[in-house]
Amino acid sequence: MSSVERARKAAQELDHLSGFGNEHSSEAVPGALPLGRNSPQRAPLGLYAEQVSGSAFTEPRAHNRRSWLYRVRPSAAHPRFVRTDNGALASAPFTDAVPDPNRLRWNPPPAPPPGTDFLSGLWTLGGNGDPTQRTGMAIHLYTANVPMADRVFSDADGELLIVPQQGGLLLRTEFGLLRVEPGSVALLPRGVRFRVEPLEADVRGYVCENYGRPFQLPDLGPIGANGLANARDFLAPVAAYEEAEGPVEVVNKYCGNLWSATYDHSPLDVVAWHGNHLPYVYDLHRFNVLGSISYDHPDPSLFTVLTAPSDTPGLAGVDFVVFAPRWLVGEDTFRPPYFHRNVMSEYMGLIEGAYDAKAEGFVPGGGSLHNMMSAHGPDRDTFERASTAELVPQKVDDGLAFMFETRWPVLTSTQAMNSECLQRGYDEVWQGLERHFRS
């Protein structure tokens, strides 16, 4: 059986627990989860009890995150970590390239060399903040063609939002198995170990690494009690454990660098768990898209799936925003995204199809970066078409795009600026916007 077939078989008919932020619990072996206490004198079945904290012990209850794991071996039983090659994975602060105010757009990354797994295929585009301060974010692309064999990854620097664009992934995590396909996203909390196995021969996608406060569902304000991403559509795994004895490399991203230690067993050996510091998958097609039913184009904050707050209310370290299929009915309205300059910085990617502000050039697997205050919006062809279109109700259902929007400018890596994929003539899409003014 090939590795893809093995991964597909393992990814079949997975059970889940539904609900974002819930106190979930799961046991792969009946009786493995202690009842009524977290840390009994002897944990059931000879397991070790261990807490993993995603928030300070003392954070308000509404933000407090931790899980209790009942595992074959405690995580503490490991040898020394030593530095290993970061490859094309980089971290903030990005000081090597000069901050560039230009609008930037990239073609999709080329297929990676044979033998590239998710971790070795991570390629950093840029970011902001500082993982040692637990602020900001980084944007990475991934390409892979082999499973992470005998190795697992954990990121002490932040949580990872994985947005597949081509091919699905099986994620084997400490909490159990998740399957994520293009059109769905996976959220892996800070510090949780996982292994990635491609469900197709060649996979690729995007990763938002959130150094800051964890993603949460946005408040709904006047929208009411329901809408946008509904909490119950976020699916956590059920417990599943590996008993493999033998060398497993654990790669830990810590303060910007990769560190490696070889354990004599798999650390994905959690037999039962409970808590709220958990991985999830979410199907973007479940997003309840709300919009204007009168006039004008609402700001895209209305499409926020998840928001990672910063210390300033309303200013997100990063928002994850989706442009999902929807109806446009606005009367006397320029319906595609408007021309604008935004104090927030916008990285956009395309999962499939086309995006309604760009007639061409913004392609699946590619990305665009419209940094703090850079002028952008519909390209020339889109402007001409939309300003004369007949305003009948229109279904926009030929694409799925997303945005990582952050309060700080995204500084790009040198490799992103020197990349063959960088489109040199992007400014031209706004050339030829004719003067129509008549006094």
Ligand SMILES: O=C(O)Cc1cc(O)ccc1O
């Ligand atoms: O630039 C973009 O395409 C993203 C975007 C979409 C939108 O509908 C309104 C504003 C905005 O920045």
Ligand SMILES: [Fe+2]
């Ligand atoms: Fe924008």
